[in-house]
Amino acid sequence: MSHPMGSPVGTDQPNAARVYDYVLGGTHNFEADRQAAEFMISLVPSTRKWVRMLRAFLQEAVRLLVEEGFDHFLDLGSGLPTEDHIHAIAPHAKVIYTDIDPVAVAYSRELLAGNPNVRYLQADMKRPETFLNAPEIRELFGDERRVAIGFNAVSPFFTPEEMRHVMQALYDWAAPGSKMFATFETKAAGKMTPRMAQFLAMFEQMGQPFYFYTLEECQELVRPWRPDHRGFRPLVEWLGLPPDYITEEDREGVDLEFYGVILEK
Numbered sequence: 001m002s003h004p005m006g007s008p009v010g011t012d013q014p015n016a017a018r019v020y021d022y023v024l025g026g027t028h029n030f031e032a033d034r035q036a037a038e039f040m041i042s043l044v045p046s047t048r049k050w051v052r053m054l055r056a057f058l059q060e061a062v063r064l065l066v067e068e069g070f071d072h073f074l075d076l077g078s079g080l081p082t083e084d085h086i087h088a089i090a091p092h093a094k095v096i097y098t099d100i101d102p103v104a105v106a107y108s109r110e111l112l113a114g115n116p117n118v119r120y121l122q123a124d125m126k127r128p129e130t131f132l133n134a135p136e137i138r139e140l141f142g143d144e145r146r147v148a149i150g151f152n153a154v155s156p157f158f159t160p161e162e163m164r165h166v167m168q169a170l171y172d173w174a175a176p177g178s179k180m181f182a183t184f185e186t187k188a189a190g191k192m193t194p195r196m197a198q199f200l201a202m203f204e205q206m207g208q209p210f211y212f213y214t215l216e217e218c219q220e221l222v223r224p225w226r227p228d229h230r231g232f233r234p235l236v237e238w239l240g241l242p243p244d245y246i247t248e249e250d251r252e253g254v255d256l257e258f259y260g261v262i263l264e265k
Helices: 016-023 031-043 047-067 102-111 135-141 160-173 194-205 215-221
Strands: 072-075 094-099 118-122 148-151 179-186 257-264
Touching: 016 031, 016 047, 016 102, 031 047, 031 194, 047 148, 047 179, 047 257, 094 102, 094 135, 102 118, 118 135, 160 215, 179 215, 215 257
Parallel strands: 072 094, 072 148, 094 118, 148 179
Antiparallel strands: 179 257
């Protein structure tokens, strides 16, 4: 993969968006990303399975929300908008992607060039007040504030205080009837293994600390948003997978579970 501006910017250091792309089976990554991803998978072998379920949930949630009439999507911490992201699942919708990483944003804009229904903002998802009134959002969305918000595969990068702030800011900005599809990576309180600790240390080294919460903590942190009638459900249930798809080994000795939910205002 070459950088869209013609020079290999940031190719010698792993990048979270490109690591995620590699784990998903994508091709928009460099050797440093592949090496980091394979090391992470060696520490937590179920990583690839969980990550692919996260992307599958995004696709399922977008399809459900399109069926409910949503055609404006605001996505936080989007990473690389490859052919399996929101704009591909809902090609007629208007989509705003966001990410803080300038390399990911630059490459993403190249991927999306020529698509009039999509914009990609360089923005800090932890500070929504800095981008919710951006000209690009007003240009694409106009006055529409009944939107679907994507909060997929990003919750571990928020402290509790940051999560509360973001949830409140998005709730205040969005119109009644808006919804948010979100995922939460959980583990049992107090459980840790040496390999999981090393896995978390890798995120620290990439400058993106990773936090696990319990299900009860997640349910509290999403307020004032409320789960819709489907509630918090394991991704296995959302995706209609066999109950034994996630094995005891996949829980990595810390009772890993990934939940999806569609929240509403």
